[in-house]
Amino acid sequence: MDPLLVLMETDGTAVLPATLPAIAFAQAWTRMTRGRFHLLLAGGPDIVTQAETWRGYGEERLLIASDPALTHPTADRVAAVTLQALRATGARWLAGTASSFGKDILPRVAGLLDAPMISDVLSMQPDDNGPIFRRPVYAGNLIATVQIPPEAGVVSVRATAFGQPARATPGQVESLPVEPASLPQGTRWIGQDTAQNKRPDLTTARVVISGGRPLRDPETFEQILGALADKLGGALGATRAAVDSGIAPNELQIGQTGKVIAPELYIAAGVSGSVQHLAGIKDAKVIVAINIDGDAPIFQIADYGLVADLFQAVPELTRKL
Amino acid sequence: MKILVPIKRVPDPYGRVRLTPGGHVDETDIKWVINPFDEIALEEAIRLREAGHDIEILAVAIGTTAWEEQLRTALAMGADRALLIQQEAPADPGRISHYLAAIARQEQPQIILMGKQAIDDDCNQTGQRLAALLQIPQATFASRIELTPDGTCARVTREVDTGRETIEVTLPAVITADLRLNEPRYVALPAIIKARSKPLLRIDAAQLQIPPTAPVTTLRLETPPPRRAGRRVGSVDELITALREEARVI
Ligand SMILES: Cc1cc2nc3c(=O)[nH]c(=O)nc-3n(C[C@H](O)[C@H](O)[C@H](O)COP(=O)(O)OP(=O)(O)OC[C@H]3O[C@@H](n4cnc5c(N)ncnc54)[C@H](O)[C@@H]3O)c2cc1C
Numbered sequence: 038m039d040p041l042l043v044l045m046e047t048d049g050t051a052v053l054p055a056t057l058p059a060i061a062f063a064q065a066w067t068r069m070t071r072g073r074f075h076l077l078l079a080g081g082p083d084i085v086t087q088a089e090t091w092r093g094y095g096e097e098r099l100l101i102a103s104d105p106a107l108t109h110p111t112a113d114r115v116a117a118v119t120l121q122a123l124r125a126t127g128a129r130w131l132a133g134t135a136s137s138f139g140k141d142i143l144p145r146v147a148g149l150l151d152a153p154m155i156s157d158v159l160s161m162q163p164d165d166n167g168p169i170f171r172r173p174v175y176a177g178n179l180i181a182t183v184q185i186p187p188e189a190g191v192v193s194v195r196a197t198a199f200g201q202p203a204r205a206t207p208g209q210v211e212s213l214p215v216e217p218a219s220l221p222q223g224t225r226w227i228g229q230d231t232a233q234n235k236r237p238d239l240t241t242a243r244v245v246i247s248g249g250r251p252l253r254d255p256e257t258f259e260q261i262l263g264a265l266a267d268k269l270g271g272a273l274g275a276t277r278a279a280v281d282s283g284i285a286p287n288e289l290q291i292g293q294t295g296k297v298i299a300p301e302l303y304i305a306a307g308v309s310g311s312v313q314h315l316a317g318i319k320d321a322k323v324i325v326a327i328n329i330d331g332d333a334p335i336f337q338i339a340d341y342g343l344v345a346d347l348f349q350a351v352p353e354l355t356r357k358l
Numbered sequence: 359m360k361i362l363v364p365i366k367r368v369p370d371p372y373g374r375v376r377l378t379p380g381g382h383v384d385e386t387d388i389k390w391v392i393n394p395f396d397e398i399a400l401e402e403a404i405r406l407r408e409a410g411h412d413i414e415i416l417a418v419a420i421g422t423t424a425w426e427e428q429l430r431t432a433l434a435m436g437a438d439r440a441l442l443i444q445q446e447a448p449a450d451p452g453r454i455s456h457y458l459a460a461i462a463r464q465e466q467p468q469i470i471l472m473g474k475q476a477i478d479d480d481c482n483q484t485g486q487r488l489a490a491l492l493q494i495p496q497a498t499f500a501s502r503i504e505l506t507p508d509g510t511c512a513r514v515t516r517e518v519d520t521g522r523e524t525i526e527v528t529l530p531a532v533i534t535a536d537l538r539l540n541e542p543r544y545v546a547l548p549a550i551i552k553a554r555s556k557p558l559l560r561i562d563a564a565q566l567q568i569p570p571t572a573p574v575t576t577l578r579l580e581t582p583p584p585r586r587a588g589r590r591v592g593s594v595d596e597l598i599t600a601l602r603e604e605a606r607v608i
């Protein structure tokens with residue numbers, strides 16, 4: 038099988054841990070197809086310093102595309118560089134993580150290649166007629182098994198699906214020449230508003246405490262749920278209703294259109310348990326629901342359900358732990 | 359300025375999707391709606407017009423004649439005209455993006471404003487693929503859109519995993535809508551009836567002469583195994599004991 042290229046996730050300066058699920062997928066792919074894979078690192082001049090730490094997963098080559106024009110890795114430019122890397126390596130398959138970075142860039146590369154793409158891959162299986170993948174549809178209410186022809190394709194990998202990649206022999210580091218004048222010029226990066234997060238990353242946290250609409254305002258949310266999260270060394274999450282009402286910032290949204298998490302312990306307080314929210318928590322090991330309404334749908338999937346007022350139960354839980 | 363808004367017909371997100379014994383989506387009780395993200399995209403196009411920009415809004419769907427229902431709703435919301443590209447078989451984002459690119463080449467919109475994701479296939483691909491085919495910039499997952507006063511660029515705030523990012527794209531561009539962009543207006547029945555006089559054009563998909571694309575074949579649909587139902591605990595103390603001694607997660 039033709040080699041696979043992994044698009045590493047960067048902020049232009051450093052590699053982000055969201056790269057790991059895609060590398061884990063590449064290792065699984067390589068094992069199953071007896072194939073090989075390459076890594077692509079694209080970013081500004083500083084990105085070069087990341088190569089040593091981030092190689093060593095059994096890749097054949099680590100390609101570095103570094104230029105001031107990639108300091109802010111906008112989709113049009115990174116997609117162009119990725120296409121160049123595919124051509125340079127002869128790779129016909131591309132993988133990345135289904136994060137906001139991957140969801141933005143990977144389909145654009147698929148468009149440039151005019152190749153099929155499978156989003157949010159849960160598992161894969163080789164087949165003579167082309168690889169077969171499983172992926173969630175209808176907010177995870179159904180699982181589709183899909184196949185694409187064996188020639189070429191792009192996949193985005195669900196972050197929780199393939200585990201952590203194993204360390205292995207490091208590949209050759211090579212630089213991919215970037216010609217800034219030939220890159221797309223239509224996107225200008227203006228700025229970003231990154232939350233100061235003192236807690237673990239939501240997508241990889243061992244414990245997640247989340248809340249919904251009844252939390253009222255950011256102060257109450259932080260005071261009631263933040264205290265419990267800190268006691269357990271966990272991250273905070275939220276429902277769409279909580280984000281829409283300004284109770285929690287958008288990067289905390291869990292669900293079909295937010296983040297997908299797989300913590301060991303998930304505690305949902307004042308969360309009704311809509312289909313869209315459950316789409317993001319199905320892989321949690323233990324789900325605890327605290328809700329005042331004994332008929333709330335969240336109880337149908339919770340391992341432990343406590344019918345109680347969260348404004349009493351959560352502080353009591355924090356105090357007694 | 360012209361804005362093209364693609365419209366997909368999908369099952370109501372608040373309904374439940376079930377499989378027939380044959381393993382297909384059971385359509386008997388489905389209520390069909392405009393994909394929620396497309397509705398948000400259309401609402402935003404209308405708001406840009408209401409903010410004083412001179413804008414024509416064209417709604418486009420690639421689907422069966424049944425999809426006219428959603429295009430009529432789009433016209434009632436405020437689209438000026440609608441186009442149905444008639445096609446019986448469902449198509450994947452690779453193919454849909456080719457149809458939309460063909461229409462964009464004919465119509466030359468300044469902005470293609472569309473949903474970030476269809477809530478049935480959950481692919482989140484079509485807008486980005488379309489931008490690649492047209493070789494124009496993209497601004498995905500938009501939660502705020504502002505046109506520059508001279509109308510040549512759009513400044514877009516994007517919802518990303520780490521928070522929010524702002525970029526400026528030169529038009530023409532593809533912009534895909536996230537949930538927080540706006541809350542779509544409600545269309546009353548009289549508006550839908552009134553919109554019957556607005557133009558809705560149908561063309562056959564074959565007319566666009568899109569060359570074959572590599573297909574994504576669905577082999578099987580299945581319902582994932584339900585999570586084992588748990589149990590109720592009577593108090594915070596009982597919960598702590600269960601988490602410590604039974605589940606051993608704290
Ligand atoms: C296209 C689309 C995509 C969506 N994507 C997502 C998504 O990604 N993530 C997501 O979360 N939602 C998503 N939604 C929204 C989803 O449908 C629900 O509206 C939302 O999840 C509800 O949030 P909630 O549970 O906070 O609010 P509610 O449904 O209002 O529930 C609040 C709950 O709190 C309980 N409660 C009230 N007071 C107390 C108290 N004092 N103590 C304890 N419990 C109390 C109530 O009994 C109730 O069960 C999406 C919707 C659409 C249409």
Ligand SMILES: Nc1ncnc2c1ncn2[C@@H]1O[C@H](COP(=O)(O)O)[C@@H](O)[C@H]1O
Nearest residue numbers: 364365420472473475476481482483484
């Ligand atoms: N058949 C279709 N007709 C019109 N627009 C579509 C169609 N399929 C997808 N789209 C558009 O593409 C967006 C993303 O869809 P997807 O890539 O399938 O998640 C949707 O929100 C629609 O705006």
